[in-house]
Amino acid sequence: METSEFIISGDTAGIEWRVPVFRFKGRDAKAPSVYLQAALHANELPGTALLHFLLERLRKADADGAILGDITVVPQANPIGLAQSHFGEMQGRFDLGSRTNFNRDFPLIALVERETLLDDLDRRSAADRLKRRLLHAALGADLVLDLHCDDESLQYAYIDDAFWPEAADLAGELDMQAVFLSDGESTAFEEAVGHAFKHQGGDRLKSVPGRLAVTVELRGRRDVYPDMAKRDADGVWAFLVGRGVVADPAYEAKPYAGPALPLDNIEMVRAPEPGTILFHRNIGEPVKAGDLLATLITRPGAADGTLEVKAGHDGLIATRSSARYARRGDDLMKIACHEATRKDRKPGTLED
Structure with missing residues (x-):
């Protein structure tokens, strides 16, 4: 396992933000690569807990030689929002400096334009630099999971219909109770990734086999418990096994039987x-x-x-x-x- 950081300099003197990144090198060049992140909305923490426990399994798998595809994990993607406290309550959804949602205004580019995301970063705000660094990292993978949560909520996901029904395996492994089929027409992180996957350098693709960009809603904001996070981590682990990213002979697929609604x-x-x-x-x-x-x-x-x-x-x-x-x-x-x-x-x- 390799650990590193994205360093985002602040918009005022003496400030910088650090984003921890964990990377595992796969031993099979043909296996899918994966990017996992949580807490882009900094006060949505079920995904951070999930990735904490998933990283335990991935470190063991790495030691056992069971990791087949490259894996990148960003368990706390938004240190800017994490540090925003107003009258004792974290303001993790919106950037207080620009008043924009941390999960909006991601650049919509073709996949072949990935490297342009890092052009002229010094001229951009800290929040914009953070978004571009995260998107650049995600576009280096085949499978991208952005872990969020709702307020009080069932387990569900937003999935572009270009990735459905292939993504039903993720819904099954995470015991989702609903899937919302999005239209891919926003500037949210997941849809910016999907836009790049569907516009790889030419005309828009109606389906993208072997690719995935999804927003997973891990129930509600207060649903941060050890047993729950471990079960969710097991679900993501099973998804990775099913997609050939990690090896586990004990794997048994769970079908998805819930609704998929526009x-x-x-x-x-x-x-x-x-x-x-x-x-x-x-x-x-x-x-x-x-x-x-x-x-x-x-x-x-x-x-x-x-x-x-x-x-x-x-x-x-x-x-x-x-x-x-x-x-x-x-x-x-x-x-x-x-x-x-x-x-x-x-x-x-x-x-x-």
Whole structure:
């Protein structure tokens, strides 16, 4: 195993950021290469715990000569966000200097343009340099997993339909309860990788066998427990074995039996007015159109001071907000539905 660091100089004097990187050299040049990262949103830590335990297995596999393909692991990808604390709470999703999401505004380039990502880095902000270094590293691999989590959530993933259904093996090994098929039209990290894979130097490819770029949502932000992280690490390990990246004679594949739904089928349940949230339904529960999901106490104490929020479609509650007060328009839930929920959804991500 080789350890190194990306060093990102700060935008003010005396500051620099260090990103630890772990690399394993495979012994089979024909085996797929893999890039794994976690905590690009710095306050989403289930993936960091997963990779900590996965690295234990990879070090042993390295000593046993069981690593076939090159593996790069970045267990804590965003030291800038990790250091941002406002009134005692980490602000790991948005860069406070530029007010941009750490998982947006990645360059959309063809794979043959990979080296241009490192051009003129000194002229760019620290957050932009970090994004370009991470993307450059990822584009050197065949299989790319970006580990995130939601607020309160089932285990699910965003996967470009160019990689589906080949990526069903990952969904099965990680016991995912849903897959959201993205349209590849945003500037998020995973979709920037997918864009490069689909535009390798010529026309856009409709499918890219042997390649993968995926955002894995490892349940909710508070789901950081040793047994859970070890099970997830075992799932990623099994995925690597199944893809021929590591060798393990005990491997048995787990099929995926859950739904794979386009983003048009996701109902974003939002608060029509501000208020205290009283949830009536939990993640993982099926709902029917018209079912009561939450009550908002909009005017506490008033006889008519509540507002009911109901499901617009049949489906499965995939995520729920951990907040118990909503501003007007805040997301309360995502429901994975059996049909399209709206006709006017713009391509791209579901949330900022």
